[in-house]
Amino acid sequence: MDSDESDFYGEDDGIVPELEERIARFDVDEWAEGYRLNPARPRKSATRVADGSSHLHNPYAGVPYAWQLTETLDDFLARLPPATTSQADVPWIYICNPYLPGVPKAERDGAQHTGEGNGDEGPIQRESDIRLVVEAGMERLQLARSFLEELSSMNKSKAVVEREATKARQHAVSDILDLAHAAKVRAGKWMIFCTTREVDEVWEIVARATAANQLGTAAKVAPKPVEEIIRKDRLIxxxxxDFKDKADVGRVLKKLRELKLVEAKGRAVYYKPDAFTYIGIGYGNPWGIKASLYSSWDKFPN
Structure with missing residues (x-):
């Protein structure tokens, strides 16, 4: 134990070591298994998609604010231009990669997601257990918050407090990501912001590349806010x-860069796992956790 650690643990009432022990005992696999065995938390069975299917897919089939395989891209873009389509009418505007299968949105909304806005994320995998991630993730965040609150009340040096707080946040994020991956809640997204004046043009570039199997599984764009002043920039x-598949995450980033959609005006773009969205890890969150996993400045495998 180094001098900083001796200073950290030298004079306490046992609460922090107890919290650290609880954190160390937080086992992702054990939590997930206990969840699945608890009859009070039933899981909906999923139907397997046949391997080798040659037809096109659309998990947003029948969703009026998404591209339909029965319409051309030109018709879709003309029907739902994000610059003028109101958020009062549609929550988001979606397009899928028709070459990749996904769970139909109606099936997903009826069974899995919990929490406001959670049904607005991208396609999920079969057997994804979003509810498990939300419940276990929130429990893990509460444990981290208790530790951070106790830490801030202790008479320790600023350097020691900051170091231990950083470690606690890193451990919490690692546990949450491991949990999400085990529960097959693996999707994530690159987030691109653009002005209202640019949004139709940028969205068309993204939509066409998505439909051509050049980007990822799907894309969405924020429609016009009811009160435009609320947000100056639009989110795509x-x-x-799979957020852990850095090669694929990097491949999509590379294509976005080729399309000149990255580092526009000198700003980076950021990648956020859907699990973070489901449990409320956003900008300025109460746990002090960074709201993104990667940035366009990061290095990715070729």
């Missing part, structure tokens, strides 16, 4: 299937 999300 480009989804990938």
């Amino acid at each position: 999300c480009v989804y990938t299937s």
Whole structure:
């Protein structure tokens, strides 16, 4: 134990070591297994998609604010231009990659997601257990918050407090990501912001590349806010299937860069796992956790 650690643990009432022990005992696999065995938390069975299917797919089939395989891209873009389509009428505007299968949105909404807005994320995998991630993730965040609150009340040096707080946040994020991956809640998205004046043009580029199987699993764009002053920039999300697949995440980033949609005006773009969205890890969250997993400045495998 180094001098900083001796200072950290030298004079306490046992609460912090107890919290650290609880954190160390937080086992993702054990939590997930206990969840699945608890009859009070039933899981909906999923139907397997046949391997080798040659037809096109659309998990947003029948969703009026999404591209339909029965319409051309030109018709879709003309029907739902994000610059003028109101959020009072549609929550988001979606397009899928028709070459990749996904759980139909109606099936997903009826069974899995919990929490406001959680049904607005991209396509999910079969047997994804979003409810498990929300419940276990919130429990893990509460444990981290208790530790951070106790830490801030202790008479320790600023350097020691900051170091231990950083470690606690990193451990919490690692546990949550491991949990999400085990529960097959693996999707994430590159987030692109653009002005209202630019949004139709940028969205058309993203939509056409998504439909051509050049980007990820799907994409969505924010429509016009009811009160435009609330948000100056519009958000476009480009989804990938697995946040741990850095090669694929990097491949999509590379294509976005080729399309000149990255580092526009010198700003980076950021990648956020859907699990973070489901449990409320956003900008300025109460746990002090960074709201993104990657940025366009990061290095990715070729």
